[in-house]
Amino acid sequence: MSLSDPLTLLRDCTIANKPVELDDDENVIAFGRVRFQKTAHTAYKSSDKKLTSHFYTLEELHAFLKANAANKPIAEYVRECGAKQIQPVTVLDRKPLLGYLTGKTESSRSIDFANAPHVAPL
Secondary structure: OOOOOHHHHHHHHHHOOOOOEEEOOOOEEEEOOEEEEOOOEEEEEOOOHHHOOOEEEHHHHHHHHHHHHOOOOHHHHHHHHHHHOOOOOOHHHHHHHHHHHOOOOOOOOOEOOOOOOOOOOO
């Protein structure tokens, strides 16, 4: 498990069913004792042509996973993202992203470690 890459860490924790906690008071997402700013960008890039330079943040991916786990209707998930002022995962990205984060697929063409913004744990 990589402690310096939030996308890999989120995937590993999701697969292992380990808790990933959002702390809105401190604006962080915690993977046990490893913490990142919730606005930290991951290496997962949107495949939507309108968002070609958008790398999803940890908060965006966390919200997507929580909505999926709760079987929330898409409209409710999108409304919640709007209320939080975060970008919802696009229709094009939902299935491949979920497959990657849950371990059903090993990779995705939307993963771009080479060009992703550098982030470091807190």
